[in-house]
Amino acid sequence: MPETNSEEMKTSTVGKAPRWSREVVRAEVAGYPSLIYAERPRSVPELLVDARRWRGREHLVQGERRITFEAHERAVARVAWRLKAAGIRPKDRVLLFGANQIEWVVAFWAVQCLGGVAVLGNAWWSEPELREVTVSIQPALALTDSPRPAGLPEGVPCLHFGDLRHLVDDGGRGNEPGLDIAAIEENDPSMIIFSSGTTGVAKGVILSHRSVVCNLQNLLVLTGRLPNELPESHPGTVSLLSVPLFHLAGIQVACSTLLTGGSLIFLEGRFDAGEVLRLIEKERVRVWGSVPTMVSRVIDHPDFARFDTSSLSSIPMGGASVSSELREKVHRAFPSVRGGGGSLYGLTEAGGVLAAGSGPEMAKRPGCVGRPLPVVEIKIKDPSPEGVGEILARTPTAMSGYWGKDSSTVSPEGWLSTGDLGRMDEEGYLYVVGRSKDIIIRGGENIASGHVERHLLTHPDVEEAAVVPIPHPDLGEEVGAAIVLRPRAKAGAEEIKAHVAKSLARFEVPSRWWIRRQPLPTNPTGKILRREVLREWLERGGRDIMD
Template sequence: MDHSDIVSRLRDATVQLTAAGAPFEIVTGADGLKRYRQAPASMRELIDQGRQFGDAEFLVYAGQRRSFGEFFQRVDALAHQLVHTLNVTAGDRVAIAMRNYPEWMEVYAAVVSLGAVVVPLNSWGKARELHFGLEDSGAVVVFCDGERYRYIADALPTLGCRAVLARIDDKAAPGTNTIEYEALLAPALGQPMPPSFNDGGDHLVQIMYTSGTTGTPKGAMSSHDNITQAIVNFEFHAICSAMANPGAVEVMMSSGHPPSTLLAVPLFHVSGCYAAFLLNLRGGRKLVMMHKWDPQKAIELIADEKITIFSAAPTMVESLLKHPSFHNADTSSLFSLGGGGAACPPAFKQAIEQHLPRSYVGTGYGMTESNATCANCTGEAYLYKPNSAGTLSPIVDFQTRSEDGRILSDGESGEIWLRSATNIQGYWQRTRANDELFVDGWMDTGDIGYIDDEGFVFVEGRSKDLIIRGGENIYPAEIEACLSEMTEVQEAAVIALNDPHYGQVPGLVVKLRDGESLAEGDISHFLGDRLAAFKLPKYIWLREAPLPRNPAGKVLKTELQATYKTA
């Protein structure tokens, strides 16, 4: 079937939606950046959109149900306590270190509504990684669950950080300088939201740590304006795609199931925080939340809660559709599927065609540094060019550049640079990286790709030494730094290996010191005590020869990949 006319339909819808006086009118500021005129001025204004839905059901988690009104009552109480009990003030950083729980969303909404700075930490990390995030950000308070608390409790006095402990378990009783979450909230229930510390705009409101190409994560700094423009851009794409795909929308509306979303990706990523949490909060849609990914449990939730929308890493969508129980349960409500966080492999498309051929499929391209904004591809656009990341967002400027900095023409592959009001302000306390990657309003994404003559973006790979495993970024330098602590190891290199399920996985090549002896299992155990499970190498090779290097002493990882590609 020919889907090429989707290009003109998308263009017509874009013109209609972004024209002067239209809901998504675009204006160009004095800084040369394009913005949605009617976007909220602050995160508080953006989040308060959800208050109008009152008693409608918002959140379902592990048998608990909360309305929008109940959610905001708890958010307001927490904001009150942040100011009056925890003494948080303008510019203070407040960290979140917990898995997917309702409390995560309450903390996020309270902190950003006050205009303080929220610091979502990767909850899959262990003590070393969590300590780094708290110390680097200078957080004054951290909200954590029991497992994360056990990792950081001993370091809190040194860090000068107070802890608020949610979801207490038998192994994590509150210690000195630690407050229990519900005990903090209870006295303030019914209190109104305190005044904001600032009026939004360019004020810093979020530091989200992201895996980079150097040894430690970097804190991506976003202002209110960066995030509100990004969220409105999500809403623009949803409406634009609906206008361009009227048949699909008609099928969804005729199903009789109100839109509802299954949240199974981490809230500490932009995909979970923005595309699921904030969009559903603003849109008045039910959000069914999973603590961690389990395809069998997901199928049960889809059937019981009549879920219509599920967006996750392609590997998660694939495992859901291919699960033996998928067709034995009533999953007929499921209509919209999205694969984000990683390039969609062929198996993703094949699984959808085989198991849910009438679904409304989408993917996209963005990153933490662009606040998940660049290109989107949904419905017939996905069917037309399934290998693309979709059409460019109307508030994003796109360039590809050669290695020597020359700007390339459309269709020419090169390093992708983006200019947008959604781009972060830079990295927290990383002057050198900021000078290198943010130039004259443009941001170096670290990706290689191109844009074609119809405005579709194609991403071909990474220009930097980064591994993306099922949507999770892994930086080899961090693993290599851990290995440097093993006295038996002389040198080591982590390489990216293709994987049919995750897209990429890390492989590890190790040269031991003369006279030393180690087994692969010893190395795995050592790393397992220090790194999150998703970062652990899938393959480990011990070699006698030194690692190959160029004249400057840099390890030739392409040569290692060629040698060990049969893994």
């Protein structure tokens, strides 16, 4: 490492903590008029400067490892030096492909400081999916859980997260690099996050530094935690992160916790309901940002009553709709959580949260997802007599576009098509009533029906396929596949399931099957009517069927 005095960590372009405000103005953003905060940081790595006031506090906790804010900044500087030595330059794309861990967080901030673009890979991708995305993105470097994951093309340089651990855990003795932040413009890309659209192909959503910062500012205004409004005595929030960092919700929690002097608690390994309960008790977790499926599984854990969860005061849930039954279930299980948990509504293409509501607000309004956040405008396109139409949003948090695609879901006037159907009441509360695109949401993961259907049709015995959402009490929805076999074909559900499991992510593989001999219902042009398939299937109980 270069021998730079570490007594005062340096920044190349940031001389003082950036300013924040609640004041909203209308200004031109990406060529269209938009609401935006009058005062805001202009880049994501500037947030590290705000976090310096919390230097001595614990920030990242995983297992026995506990990293303070000061140690975190030093680790970011060391890892940034390592990545720069590996050839990473501004605008270079760096793939982060792994489970939640301290090294992932540090590497993310290091990439931001270098002016690079963090590519948040879904750790659950199949080998073909990883290969397809990597070929498209062409990252300058991949940081991964394993020395070289299957599916990563040979030409992509790879660095194991484990190889960064000594840089993270080094106590910072002696000379080491200071924090150096590259010159960054607000419109520059900060990260690429992936969303499965109706085609099922993972689409890279490009989020600018402005998008990320304005989304965070929305959430901090909502919760009364703008950095310049927090006193030095602010205790910070202990937050448990059980959603993946490669999801927008995960990176939101990581960034907001950094800004507000909080501790971020990670699970070790994949989601485990018992481990969530243990950590809530041990770390006195106050906020657990989650998805409905995870919350339901924790409440249903056989040892739930043995754990002290009284510290928990908030469970914001996103990723899927929250039923009134689950809210009541949360209220009974966690009486310290007001109103059975709040609600967040957003999507990756919007750059984050569009509307939010508190637990008490949601308890009074079944089906409601909250009110639009300060710099979010919502309108309903072509409403029916009941006021239902497609939800459109205009916000500076919206994506810059899809990686490698000229098409966009943003109109010239800046309105983003969400693909969701909804209505707004007289008080400005938003209700989501359905989806205008064929997406199944299984435990918070978006799954495109057409994508799964195409993989089913690669089996030689499958003549027709329709993939539909089957209601599930835990997951919200599960993937149901209605299959028409070719004449004299003998394949069963298990054989077809094993076939598609080779190329689909685990969460995309159908778990409900209807093997039928009769053709699927179609319209006059021959298009399969998924809604008719679903209606008939549910009339027969939504169970596995062999006709």
